[in-house]
Amino acid sequence: MKIDIVSVFPEYFDVLGLSLMGKAQAKGLLQITAHNLRDWTHDVHHSVDDTPVGGGAGMVMKPEVWAECLDDLLGLQPATVDETECTLDADDSATIADSADATVSDEVVESSDAIASDESDGMSADITAENATEAHDAPVPGTAASDAPVLIFPNPSAPLFTQRDATELSHANHLLFGCGRYEGYDSRIPDYYRTQGIDVREYSIGDYVLNGGEVAVSVMLEAITRLMPGFMGNPDSIVEESYTGEGALLEHRQYTKPATWRGLAVPDVLLSGDHGKVDRFRRDEALARTNEIRPDLIAKLDCKALDKADRKT
Ligand code: 6GU
Numbered sequence: 001m002k003i004d005i006v007s008v009f010p011e012y013f014d015v016l017g018l019s020l021m022g023k024a025q026a027k028g029l030l031q032i033t034a035h036n037l038r039d040w041t042h043d044v045h046h047s048v049d050d051t052p053v054g055g056g057a058g059m060v061m062k063p064e065v066w067a068e069c070l071d072d073l074l075g076l077q078p079a080t081v082d083e084t085e086c087t088l089d090a091d092d093s094a095t096i097a098d099s100a101d102a103t104v105s106d107e108v109v110e111s112s113d114a115i116a117s118d119e120s121d122g123m124s125a126d127i128t129a130e131n132a133t134e135a136h137d138a139p140v141p142g143t144a145a146s147d148a149p150v151l152i153f154p155n156p157s158a159p160l161f162t163q164r165d166a167t168e169l170s171h172a173n174h175l176l177f178g179c180g181r182y183e184g185y186d187s188r189i190p191d192y193y194r195t196q197g198i199d200v201r202e203y204s205i206g207d208y209v210l211n212g213g214e215v216a217v218s219v220m221l222e223a224i225t226r227l228m229p230g231f232m233g234n235p236d237s238i239v240e241e242s243y244t245g246e247g248a249l250l251e252h253r254q255y256t257k258p259a260t261w262r263g264l265a266v267p268d269v270l271l272s273g274d275h276g277k278v279d280r281f282r283r284d285e286a287l288a289r290t291n292e293i294r295p296d297l298i299a300k301l302d303c304k305a306l307d308k309a310d311r312k313t
Helices: 010-017 019-026 063-074 090-098 108-118 163-169 188-195 214-225 275-293 295-300 308-312
Strands: 002-007 031-036 150-154 174-178 199-203
Touching: 002 010, 002 063, 002 214, 010 019, 010 031, 010 214, 019 031, 019 214, 063 174, 063 188, 150 188, 150 214, 163 214, 174 214, 188 199, 275 295, 275 308
Parallel strands: 002 031, 002 174, 150 174, 150 199
Antiparallel strands: none
16 A cells, blocks of 8 residues: 655654554555655745635645645646736745746746756656646546545544544555644645545544644554554454444453452453353443443444344343
């Protein structure tokens, strides 16, 4: 699985080289690249945000830089140059004057080509003068449907990311995560890529607010990649866990030896050697704990996932 992550703090993802995720990369199961969004800026300040239209606190990540980056990483042709993007303000002209090889040209394609060839990130090298003249056409997806990329934006105002999403995404060949910071990103960024036929997802990881999407992406990535065949040393360990399968319950409590520790005993039934009784005990405990801690999960349970003995619990 190829995983691209775009962030203004790509160093956040250095930790993905550790533990099982690091091993999966060494095995060639995962190819993770964290990119710096600022590599796609052209102004001296490398700015990626602007004030919110309509007013309000904070800054919003602007669409132009994201689009250059995402077009590149998705292998899309640059989009039709929008008129508003061509309007130069005093800042822009100063920036262009600063740059040695970019000149203010009335031939927009020429200048965007010059900018593109500045990029060291590989994809832009494919933009030849020939296809750049066709840049006024809408972008086309660059990959076959079977390994179509999935573009994912962490967003605290989006639907919750669940085990079901993790399972589905563990089958993808290419995931591209875009981490927002500040007050978030211009909503037209995901909208635009949807219009281009890209599978775009926005997810929250819980009902609390983080400073940016980086930690949320780490959480989602860990949930997704551990479900890939060959990722876990012991694949059985992902079968019995909480939130797995249709009748998702919280897991029963766990114990190891000794049988009594600091006066606290392991339940007798677990020492009985009777697998049927152990299974029943654990199942009852899972149901009781779920009912107490997460009644919302009980409400969502499919009746078919319950057996006769469950109903008594
Ligand atoms: Cl995905 N992003 C941010 N910034 N905060 C969050 C979140 C995501 N999910 C929960 N809180």
